Amino acid sequence: MSSLPARETTREATPASGKRSVVASLGQPKVAVMLMLGFSSGLPFFLTGNTLGYWLRDEGTALSAIGFLSWVGLAYSLKFLWAPLVDRLDAPGLGWLGRRRGWMVVSQLLVAVGLAAISMTGLKAGLATLGLLALIVAFSSSTQDIVVDAWRIEAANDSDELGLLSAAYQFGYRLAVLVTEAVILIAANHWGWRISYAGMAALMAVGVSASLIATEPLRAKRVFEAKAETAPLLSARGFFDAVIGPFTEFFRVYGWLALLMLAMISFYQLPEFMMGPMANPFYHDLGLSKDAVGAVRASIGLVATLAGIAAGGFSALHFGYIRTLIAGVVLKILVIANFATMAYAGPDLRVFGAVIAADNFGIGFAGVALVTYMSSLTSLGYTATQYALLSSAYTYVGKFAKGFSGVLVERLAVGRTLIDAYGLFFIGAGLLGVPALILCIVLARATRHSGYAHAKPR
Numbered sequence: 001m002s003s004l005p006a007r008e009t010t011r012e013a014t015p016a017s018g019k020r021s022v023v024a025s026l027g028q029p030k031v032a033v034m035l036m037l038g039f040s041s042g043l044p045f046f047l048t049g050n051t052l053g054y055w056l057r058d059e060g061t062a063l064s065a066i067g068f069l070s071w072v073g074l075a076y077s078l079k080f081l082w083a084p085l086v087d088r089l090d091a092p093g094l095g096w097l098g099r100r101r102g103w104m105v106v107s108q109l110l111v112a113v114g115l116a117a118i119s120m121t122g123l124k125a126g127l128a129t130l131g132l133l134a135l136i137v138a139f140s141s142s143t144q145d146i147v148v149d150a151w152r153i154e155a156a157n158d159s160d161e162l163g164l165l166s167a168a169y170q171f172g173y174r175l176a177v178l179v180t181e182a183v184i185l186i187a188a189n190h191w192g193w194r195i196s197y198a199g200m201a202a203l204m205a206v207g208v209s210a211s212l213i214a215t216e217p218l219r220a221k222r223v224f225e226a227k228a229e230t231a232p233l234l235s236a237r238g239f240f241d242a243v244i245g246p247f248t249e250f251f252r253v254y255g256w257l258a259l260l261m262l263a264m265i266s267f268y269q270l271p272e273f274m275m276g277p278m279a280n281p282f283y284h285d286l287g288l289s290k291d292a293v294g295a296v297r298a299s300i301g302l303v304a305t306l307a308g309i310a311a312g313g314f315s316a317l318h319f320g321y322i323r324t325l326i327a328g329v330v331l332k333i334l335v336i337a338n339f340a341t342m343a344y345a346g347p348d349l350r351v352f353g354a355v356i357a358a359d360n361f362g363i364g365f366a367g368v369a370l371v372t373y374m375s376s377l378t379s380l381g382y383t384a385t386q387y388a389l390l391s392s393a394y395t396y397v398g399k400f401a402k403g404f405s406g407v408l409v410e411r412l413a414v415g416r417t418l419i420d421a422y423g424l425f426f427i428g429a430g431l432l433g434v435p436a437l438i439l440c441i442v443l444a445r446a447t448r449h450s451g452y453a454h455a456k457p458r
Helices: 015-026 029-047 050-058 063-076 083-088 099-121 127-155 159-191 193-203 205-213 218-230 236-243 245-254 257-268 270-286 290-319 321-337 340-345 349-375 383-412 418-431 434-450
Strands: none
Touching (some): 029 099, 029 205, 050 270, 063 383, 159 193, 159 349, 245 257, 245 383, 257 270, 257 349, 270 321, 290 349, 321 418, 340 349, 383 418
């Protein structure tokens, strides 16, 4: 069974039975658990990136330093290196919870400790210490992502339920993003950044609770037990299977298309990553208050996010993963370039609300498209490592490039105002999605000829 891709180990439902399966799945505890785990996965992401940049800008930190500090997020790009250990070893001291649940709890507790340390030290310990603490949080958070993604894929009974759990994950994740980029701004404006970060550390209890409630996936457990019997990890065969097996299996299943898939995934999130570190400093320099930014994100932004996730899930189910990917990247290009509108309109809340609504809808739609597509490519028994490889791939280019975002804005500001420089920067960031669009179209044609089921509408 471990040699088959996930799409072949799950039951293909007919349209009628698929709809009944999805409706029945809505009432299952695993959907609520997935929402909570998605929230836990999304919570640390901006707290070591965009939101931390807002805090730094409040303290007068240079844009170039903010951009370079965002490189702590490279931990998410390298998680495939330790994913084999997560796949094959139980978490220290918590093996009794099961492999997936044990690693969830360990990583969530480490994230909470790291955020608490940031809240206690603040910026008084210097940027180097703050960067180290942020790196610890990012490493722990990326480990949490490895195991939560594996649980989501392994807990699904069929392809339709996989789409449902992916949408639930995205909803929980985006809700956490709204908390860490909207609610936290309001809290920071009234109680300060350190208290706000302490509150975020406490919210990791949501993830720990979900991990304790969750049920260990039995299908994956059986595969792990079989592997342990036939190829123990400490044997040469077992070590090869744990470290090299997931990658060779991926390329065996998809052949040369695997390279095309990885290339497309690598560029898909580039516009979002590139503009990310500069968004909050832009609001700060534009003159928008933390209360205004937080209120718009938490109201209009939340509604738009829900609509985008729902539309992305509907599109993936009815039109197929590839068509949804293409629509998602087109939306991404448009909504990110649209941030330039604010550079010319000024701190107008109506314009800000419209831009945020469009952005959250587009990012929500594209997020579901990418997560569902990547989930469909994994093989049972290698789930954590293969999904870590795929989800790392979409961060390689973007995580590195965004470190220079502050330098680009400062260079563009030579001979023009800083706000005009921001506007040009956002247009350029949006256009960085064009390579992904081209690769999506090429992949669509190549996949159609190969006849892979995961690319077809169900």
